[in-house]
Amino acid sequence: MRVISSHRLSVSTFRYHSSHAAARVDHHPQPISLTTNFTSHLHTKKIARAVVDRSALLHTEKAEALISLIKSTSTKSHLLQIHAHLIRNSLFQHSIFFSPFLFRIALPPFRDLNYAKRVFSNFRKPDYFQYNVMIRAYGMSDSPEIGFQFYQEMLRFGVKPNSLTSSFVTSCCIKIWSLFGGLQIHARILRDGHQSDGRLLTTLMGFYSSKEKYSDACKLFDEMCKRDTIAWNVLISCYMRGKRTRDTLGVFDMMRSANDCQPDEVTCLMLLQACANLNALVFGEGVHRYCEEHGFDKAMNVRNALITMYSRCGCVEDAFEVFKGMAEKDVVSWTAMISGLASNGYGRDAIEAFREMQSAGVSPDDQTFTGVLSACSHSGLLDEGRMFFNSMSEEFGIPPNIHHYGCVVDLMGRAGMVNEAYNLINSMKVKPDATIWRTLLGACRIHRQADLGEQVIEHLIELKAQEAGDYVLLLNIYSSLGDWDKVMNVRKMMKDRGIQTNPACSTIEFGGEIHEFVANDSSHSRKTEIYEMLDEINQQLRMAGYVAEIVSELHNVGVEEKQIALSYHSEKLAIAFGVLSSPPGTSIRVAKDLRICVDCHNFAKMLSAVYNREVVIRDRNRFHHFREGRCSCNDYW
DNA sequence: TTAGGGTTAG
Numbered sequence: 001m002r003v004i005s006s007h008r009l010s011v012s013t014f015r016y017h018s019s020h021a022a023a024r025v026d027h028h029p030q031p032i033s034l035t036t037n038f039t040s041h042l043h044t045k046k047i048a049r050a051v052v053d054r055s056a057l058l059h060t061e062k063a064e065a066l067i068s069l070i071k072s073t074s075t076k077s078h079l080l081q082i083h084a085h086l087i088r089n090s091l092f093q094h095s096i097f098f099s100p101f102l103f104r105i106a107l108p109p110f111r112d113l114n115y116a117k118r119v120f121s122n123f124r125k126p127d128y129f130q131y132n133v134m135i136r137a138y139g140m141s142d143s144p145e146i147g148f149q150f151y152q153e154m155l156r157f158g159v160k161p162n163s164l165t166s167s168f169v170t171s172c173c174i175k176i177w178s179l180f181g182g183l184q185i186h187a188r189i190l191r192d193g194h195q196s197d198g199r200l201l202t203t204l205m206g207f208y209s210s211k212e213k214y215s216d217a218c219k220l221f222d223e224m225c226k227r228d229t230i231a232w233n234v235l236i237s238c239y240m241r242g243k244r245t246r247d248t249l250g251v252f253d254m255m256r257s258a259n260d261c262q263p264d265e266v267t268c269l270m271l272l273q274a275c276a277n278l279n280a281l282v283f284g285e286g287v288h289r290y291c292e293e294h295g296f297d298k299a300m301n302v303r304n305a306l307i308t309m310y311s312r313c314g315c316v317e318d319a320f321e322v323f324k325g326m327a328e329k330d331v332v333s334w335t336a337m338i339s340g341l342a343s344n345g346y347g348r349d350a351i352e353a354f355r356e357m358q359s360a361g362v363s364p365d366d367q368t369f370t371g372v373l374s375a376c377s378h379s380g381l382l383d384e385g386r387m388f389f390n391s392m393s394e395e396f397g398i399p400p401n402i403h404h405y406g407c408v409v410d411l412m413g414r415a416g417m418v419n420e421a422y423n424l425i426n427s428m429k430v431k432p433d434a435t436i437w438r439t440l441l442g443a444c445r446i447h448r449q450a451d452l453g454e455q456v457i458e459h460l461i462e463l464k465a466q467e468a469g470d471y472v473l474l475l476n477i478y479s480s481l482g483d484w485d486k487v488m489n490v491r492k493m494m495k496d497r498g499i500q501t502n503p504a505c506s507t508i509e510f511g512g513e514i515h516e517f518v519a520n521d522s523s524h525s526r527k528t529e530i531y532e533m534l535d536e537i538n539q540q541l542r543m544a545g546y547v548a549e550i551v552s553e554l555h556n557v558g559v560e561e562k563q564i565a566l567s568y569h570s571e572k573l574a575i576a577f578g579v580l581s582s583p584p585g586t587s588i589r590v591a592k593d594l595r596i597c598v599d600c601h602n603f604a605k606m607l608s609a610v611y612n613r614e615v616v617i618r619d620r621n622r623f624h625h626f627r628e629g630r631c632s633c634n635d636y637w
Numbered sequence: 638t639t640a641g642g643g644t645t646a647g
Binding site: 071096099100103107129132133136163164167168170171197198199200201202203204205206209228229230231232233234235236237264265266267269270272273299300301302303304305306307308330331332333334335336337338339340365367368370371 | 638643
């Protein structure tokens with residue numbers, strides 16, 4: 001697409017006022033004359049003074065007055081009137097008027113890109129600044145590709161880009177899918193020697209991050225000679241997007257020990273999210289203190305993030321403290337609290353909070369209903385769940401999305417209504433995703449519905465979304481039914497399709513670090529102590545009556561082999577490490593990326609009584625709070 | 638001569 005008319009640069013004696021396209025714009029006002037009924041006499045007088053003596057204008061204070069008028073005009077109509085006047089006096093082709101005018105018309109608050117493009121395409125010989133304005137303006141618009149075209153044209157016409165040009169065009173490339181364009185710009189930055197510009201490199205980091213080239217972004221960060229808070233924040237966001245959440249925690253300490261920059265509100269927001277994901281309560285508390293010390297905790301978004309952090313770390317009481325202390329609560333605050341109560345097993349309180357929210361005059365939105373419905377599903381409140389599901393569209397005009405359906409499928413599945421749940425999925429107006437099929441597959445596993453489980457797997461295959469975990473669920477169904485032939489079939493199917501099981505992983509926070517364990521892990525520096533501790537715990541628990549649950553978790557292997565493998569599940573290793581490394585009486589908090597198994601659930605329940613320790617396990621689906629031999633979710637499910 | 642970067646909660 002051509003952006004600019006090709007004849008522009010060859011037209012040397014262009015008479016702007018007679019043929020300029022902008023003069024035909026619909027919104028174009030009448031040209032100013034001294035007799036025009038101008039809305040602002042002040043403006044009229046200033047313009048009149050400035051244009052009286054054209055010959056002297058370019059070098060007088062009158063030109064400055066006119067320029068400052070262009071820069072300060074608060075309404076678009078005034079700006080266009082000044083434009084018209086400049087045209088009438090043949091002044092517009094001079095850069096000293098054209099540049100500030102273009103800047104004003106193209107960028108916020110006026111942002112009239114069509115107008116800007118027309119005046120630009122009729123300008124005799126745009127300089128780098130004027131190109132920069134256009135690239136920047138289009139970079140901020142819905143047509144960033146035009147910004148990139150301006151950049152290409154600028155190079156074609158031999159106008160040398162500066163550091164800001166690269167920054168603006170990089171922003172265009174972030175918005176359009178152009179890895180190659182960005183790489184070209186990077187090469188050009190190196191060629192032109194602009195790599196010492198920290199802000200430009202920060203933008204470039206954002207570019208690599210947006211194209212999922214996180215290691216390239218980090219490399220740029222390493223190459224920066226000076227890093228400010230924003231550069232560090234971009235690094236954190238790269239780690240978060242690149243699933244290197246654990247590395248973000250170290251960045252916080254590095255920033256705090258740096259001399260020239262400190263974590264800001266944005267840093268804290270991202271870190272609170274990281275802590276929520278990592279179940280890193282101690283670290284999250286540290287970020288909370290830092291926010292208080294710096295006054296960031298006054299901000300609504302930080303407080304809302306704190307509610308989520310505490311809830312996701314299993315400390316719903318602390319989440320509630322933050323929530324209670326908020327003078328003003330918006331829909332996000334309420335939803336965070338409702339979801340936090342729901343995932344921690346306080347379904348009735350979540351519903352109560354939902355009612356209070358309405359009394360407080362805050363309207364729920366779709367995410368609030370996800371929280372409310374998940375409260376129902378986590379607490380097995382089938383009737384309430386159905387009631388809320390119906391009322392959300394009927395009373396509140398919020399159509400159910402895939403998450404809402406997911407909660408209802410979960411609710412029905414847990415209640416044993418697997419066929420009804422299957423019918424509901426088939427009747428949905430939205431396309432079922434892998435998650436909803438997995439929810440149903442989980443229900444098939446609970447209720448040993450092998451036939452429906454097979455059908456669900458077919459749907460996952462259709463979506464090309466089947467994972468090892470799905471087949472394991474199916475295996476569990478067959479093995480719990482003792483159907484070893486089918487078990488063999490599924491194993492063969494997995495082998496044929498090249499489906500590999502990724503080891504489940506459990507994490508626990510200790511000493512400012514996140515310690516990670518997989519089953520039978522031997523990588524931890526304290527592995528000998530951990531295994532010894534686990535053996536001791538097993539012995540103690542067996543004396544108290546713990547018997548390993550071995551029916552469904554493994555398949556057709558010898559009983560002894562099963563018992564050995566079960567004893568070294570990742571969550572048991574993490575718990576043993578917790579018993580070993582934390583003082584008696586304190587809570588042990590473990591996060592697991594998949595679902596906790598029945599045996600580990602029994603193990604933790606028993607341990608909470610025998611060792612008198614609170615154990616909090618966050619698995620893929622929910623929290624399990626174990627206290628004095630009981631679990632908050634009553635039983636495994 | 639002028640102008641610029643990141644993140645936005647559930």
